[in-house]
Amino acid sequence: MTEKLQAIRSKNAKLMETNLSLLLEIRETDTDIDEARRKLLTQCKLLENHGIPVPQHFLELLAESQQIIQGPNEP
DSSP: OHHHHHHHHHHHHHHHHHHHHHHHHHHHHHHHHHHHHHHHHHHHHHHHHTTOOOOHHHHHHHHHHHHHHHOTTOO
């Protein structure tokens, strides 16, 4: 019985470690996406400042995706 319990605990520890690794990778990817979104918005503003129009729908999609990630209570 003790051996089974130890085996289960060992497997559980490995699963928890894997889950933590995945969560950290997701967080890193989210950070990369957010940085890319900010750069893209900056580039869009520069284009508009130089008289090159950026489709409004595209800007709305960028803003919408940023709101989804930040959530309703974040700035």
